[in-house]
Amino acid sequence: MNIILLGAPGAGKGTQAAVICEKLNIPTISTGNIIREALKNGTEMGLKAKSYMDAGKLVPDEVVIGIVKERLAQDDCANGFILDGFPRTIPQAEALDAMGVVIDKVIDIEVADEVIVNRLSGRRVCEKCGRPYHLESLKPKAEGICDDCGGTLVQRKDDSIETVKARLDIYHNETEPLKDYYAKQNKLVVVEGQDTVEDTSKLVLAEVEA
Numbered sequence: 082m083n084i085i086l087l088g089a090p091g092a093g094k095g096t097q098a099a100v101i102c103e104k105l106n107i108p109t110i111s112t113g114n115i116i117r118e119a120l121k122n123g124t125e126m127g128l129k130a131k132s133y134m135d136a137g138k139l140v141p142d143e144v145v146i147g148i149v150k151e152r153l154a155q156d157d158c159a160n161g162f163i164l165d166g167f168p169r170t171i172p173q174a175e176a177l178d179a180m181g182v183v184i185d186k187v188i189d190i191e192v193a194d195e196v197i198v199n200r201l202s203g204r205r206v207c208e209k210c211g212r213p214y215h216l217e218s219l220k221p222k223a224e225g226i227c228d229d230c231g232g233t234l235v236q237r238k239d240d241s242i243e244t245v246k247a248r249l250d251i252y253h254n255e256t257e258p259l260k261d262y263y264a265k266q267n268k269l270v271v272v273e274g275q276d277t278v279e280d281t282s283k284l285v286l287a288e289v290e291a
């Protein structure tokens with residue numbers, strides 16, 4: 082089964098991808114990982130990406146699409162795959178269609194913006210050992226101090242309210258239109274994100290098996 086996972090940053094796509102991956106034994110393909118892989122293996126598209134990165138430029142769409150194409154042609158994708166973080170825009174979705182890649186299901190994990198802002202902006206991480214915490218749902222025993230190593234808990238820059246809101250804006254403007262795009266192809270399935278990861282996984286797996 083060829084699956085695309087959609088959802089805002091912080092909706093928990095990565096976790097759900099891992100759950101589907103284990104259930105169906107198909108690989109998860111996330112653009113960050115495959116770009117790193119293509120660079121390491123020195124593929125044709127990997128070398129192209131490198132030339133942009135070396136020049137301090139963003140890797141353009143056609144190169145990202147080329148890297149996805151190379152990756153989907155590998156043997157382990159023969160029985161299916163999960164795309165996580167791609168396509169991110171309508172032009173990328175159109176490019177995927179143009180490649181002749183047939184998508185069976187697009188699973189959209191819906192989580193309200195307020196919940197995501199609270200989830201991400203409440204995250205803290207131990208400066209010393211990296212253990213994750215949350216101001217409301219995963220508190221340390223002593224405020225601001227790591228239970229394990231006594232290190233100071235800090236907020237990652239990516240998790241500041243301003244950054245999270247900016248990422249959500251980009252998602253709503255550039256990625257969310259994909260819901261309509263795939264609804265028109267009768268491939269969109271919407272899963273409401275639940276309070277716990279486990280409950281969301283149950284709904285996701287029910288859709289995968291439907």
Ligand SMILES: [Zn+2]
Nearest residue numbers: 207210227230
């Ligand atoms: Zn620590």
